[in-house]
Amino acid sequence: MSSIPNYDVTVIGAGPQGLLLATWLKIERPSLNILVLDRAESPGHKIGESTLSGFCRAMRSTDIRHEVLQRLFYTKNGLGFFHSDTDTPDLQTAPEYIIETFDETFQVERRACDGLLAANAERVGVSVRWNHRVEPEDSTFKAGASYLKCKTPSGSTTVTTRLIVDASGPASVLARHFGGYCESNVPFQTSATWAYFKNVKWLDEYRGWQNAAECPRDEYTQHICFKEGWIWYIPIVSWQKAADANLKAMLDYLAEPENPVLIRDELSQKFDCPYEQIWSIGIVLRSDRDRVSPQGPQATFEHYQRKLPVFAKLLEGAEILENHYPNHHPYAIRKNIRRFAREVAGDGWLSIGDAAFFIDPLRSPGLTGGVATAYYAMGEILGAFDEGNLSRSRFNRYESFVRDLYEMLEEQNQIAYMSHNHPQAISLVRRFGEVSSRAHFNGVCEGPYQIEDTNVWGHLHPEHRYRQREIWQIMREEEVEVGDRRTLEKQDPRDYERMMFRLQQAVGEHLDRYMGLTPYITNNQCEQTPLALAEATPKPHWVHPAAIADRQPTPLVAGWR
Ligand SMILES: Cc1cc2nc3c(=O)[nH]c(=O)nc-3n(C[C@H](O)[C@H](O)[C@H](O)COP(=O)(O)OP(=O)(O)OC[C@H]3O[C@@H](n4cnc5c(N)ncnc54)[C@H](O)[C@@H]3O)c2cc1C
Numbered sequence: 001m002s003s004i005p006n007y008d009v010t011v012i013g014a015g016p017q018g019l020l021l022a023t024w025l026k027i028e029r030p031s032l033n034i035l036v037l038d039r040a041e042s043p044g045h046k047i048g049e050s051t052l053s054g055f056c057r058a059m060r061s062t063d064i065r066h067e068v069l070q071r072l073f074y075t076k077n078g079l080g081f082f083h084s085d086t087d088t089p090d091l092q093t094a095p096e097y098i099i100e101t102f103d104e105t106f107q108v109e110r111r112a113c114d115g116l117l118a119a120n121a122e123r124v125g126v127s128v129r130w131n132h133r134v135e136p137e138d139s140t141f142k143a144g145a146s147y148l149k150c151k152t153p154s155g156s157t158t159v160t161t162r163l164i165v166d167a168s169g170p171a172s173v174l175a176r177h178f179g180g181y182c183e184s185n186v187p188f189q190t191s192a193t194w195a196y197f198k199n200v201k202w203l204d205e206y207r208g209w210q211n212a213a214e215c216p217r218d219e220y221t222q223h224i225c226f227k228e229g230w231i232w233y234i235p236i237v238s239w240q241k242a243a244d245a246n247l248k249a250m251l252d253y254l255a256e257p258e259n260p261v262l263i264r265d266e267l268s269q270k271f272d273c274p275y276e277q278i279w280s281i282g283i284v285l286r287s288d289r290d291r292v293s294p295q296g297p298q299a300t301f302e303h304y305q306r307k308l309p310v311f312a313k314l315l316e317g318a319e320i321l322e323n324h325y326p327n328h329h330p331y332a333i334r335k336n337i338r339r340f341a342r343e344v345a346g347d348g349w350l351s352i353g354d355a356a357f358f359i360d361p362l363r364s365p366g367l368t369g370g371v372a373t374a375y376y377a378m379g380e381i382l383g384a385f386d387e388g389n390l391s392r393s394r395f396n397r398y399e400s401f402v403r404d405l406y407e408m409l410e411e412q413n414q415i416a417y418m419s420h421n422h423p424q425a426i427s428l429v430r431r432f433g434e435v436s437s438r439a440h441f442n443g444v445c446e447g448p449y450q451i452e453d454t455n456v457w458g459h460l461h462p463e464h465r466y467r468q469r470e471i472w473q474i475m476r477e478e479e480v481e482v483g484d485r486r487t488l489e490k491q492d493p494r495d496y497e498r499m500m501f502r503l504q505q506a507v508g509e510h511l512d513r514y515m516g517l518t519p520y521i522t523n524n525q526c527e528q529t530p531l532a533l534a535e536a537t538p539k540p541h542w543v544h545p546a547a548i549a550d551r552q553p554t555p556l557v558a559g560w561r
Contacts, residue, residue, distance in 0.1 A: 014038035017353030018167030039133035054368035061448035073106035080220035083423035095423035136177035143348035175341030193297035194282025229285035242273035297331035345395035
């Protein structure tokens with residue numbers, strides 16, 4: 001058995017969060033020896049394609065140029081939401097809300113995205129080793145001196161390291177090893193099924209949109225929302241046909257800040273990396289409402305095409321890709337998406353990204369929420385090295401940050417699902433989130449990723465949390481009450497009128513006041529009916545969400561411990 005010499009930090013997992021954390025650490029403290037291990041042979045296909053501003057800013061803060069992202073990936077300029085039902089004939093007339101772009105972001109193919117992050121990490125001096133599967137059962141863990149056993153194609157090896165960062169995604173190697181990973185009995189569970197297509201009709205070719213959008217509708221991650229869940233629509237520039245070595249050469253070239261950024265066709269020719277246009281389309285379903293997904297992913301797709309005319313039209317003439325990605329069946333499935341580690345730190349280790357928690361892809365919070373944990377962890381790790389204290393107690397603050405973030409995102413996600421009960425609820429809760437996000441973003445958008453960005457979209461602000469909790473409470477009460485009276489099949493938006501009334505009372509005045517922070521509303525004059533109810537009890541004025549105050553600890557939402 002071979003051994004790898006001492007490292008200060010060893011990261012398990014060369015996904016985006018592990019690679020970004022390693023790169024930040026190396027940039028901040030070049031004297032640290034940093035190793036990233038991944039069980040895969042090379043960067044490969046993964047789900048998680050729609051990025052938000054926080055994640056793109058994080059990439060740019062490690063000197064990855066925006067132009068490089070423009071060449072590699074499909075442009076994304078916001079998030080679109082349609083309300084759809086069995087009798088909604090087409091998307092153009094469906095109730096719609098768009099969170100217009102904060103800045104340009106991208107729909108990424110993960111092999112290219114993770115490969116670019118790996119090339120960039122290596123450029124700054126991080127060691128990245130593929131084909132190294134960490135086996136925790138044969139490893140020992142101690143603050144300042146852990147031994148990690150890794151399986152390699154030629155046998156095994158041991159790494160000696162002062163600190164371990166678990167960035168192993170849903171594998172969550174350390175939390176599972178220490179018995180603290182929670183996948184069952186997680187409330188409000190959801191499951192996803194998805195496939196890749198060619199020849200999908202561009203939304204921009206549809207005629208008769210009722211409202212104006214700032215950008216072509218293909219440049220938004222589209223969400224078609226219905227009672228049981230939602231459908232995603234994501235155009236992707238796919239480099240999958242490029243050989244590993246060629247893609248690596250192109251990404252190494254692009255990671256070098258001095259190299260000219262050629263246009264996409266020139267890059268493709270220079271490195272012999274063909275690319276093509278494909279679409280990622282998937283369905284995510286609430287386990288308490290959907291009855292079809294146990295029949296399998298293809299049956300689920302077919303069922304919802306029959307049920308929702310807009311979905312059938314979306315896929316009209318589209319060709320499913322049978323073998324585009326290796327080990328990817330034409331229809332993929334991920335059951336019980338929600339999961340979390342009960343403990344995200346221990347003596348000599350901490351967990352970041354999906355290894356700490358993942359909630360649900362609705363509104364694409366995965367990479368941006370995850371990168372907040374990576375950046376926060378980076379600061380705590382540097383402090384821990386400075387103090388010579390790598391024990392669990394040193395990471396208490398990190399643990400409570402992760403818990404707050406998890407709870408905020410979980411509550412926010414449940415609100416989003418419950419808003420599908422009524423078309424206007426979708427726009428109301430989207431606007432509620434957008435007002436705080438845009439106010440926060442306007443305050444921090446200049447310069448590189450920074451600690452303020454870890455307050456993802458400003459939604460950890462105590463006043464936002466307070467209102468969010470109120471919204472959750474109203475929606476939950478109403479959903480339970482309607483559910484007691486009517487089966488899901490019989491429910492329609494009229495059953496949720498009282499919910500709408502209560503929501504308008506709770507946040508209508510606030511949304512009216514910050515109308516200027518919701519461009520889709522201001523650009524579509526016809527939508528500008530005030531939400532505040534004349535008879536509503538006056539609410540105290542909010543402090544603007546961008547005015548960050550100290551965060552208070554908040555009660556639990558969903559069974560962290
Ligand atoms: C259906 C679905 C749709 C999603 N859509 C989006 C989206 O649109 N936008 C978004 O932002 N997020 C999305 N996500 C979430 C997103 O995929 C994750 O948040 C993101 O991939 C997490 O990054 P990570 O670096 O934490 O982990 P990962 O990207 O999962 O990387 C973990 C790495 O660890 C390695 N590893 C695992 N075990 C070991 C081991 N024992 N030894 C060594 N290496 C190991 C793996 O090979 C892998 O490379 C989606 C998730 C799902 C389930």
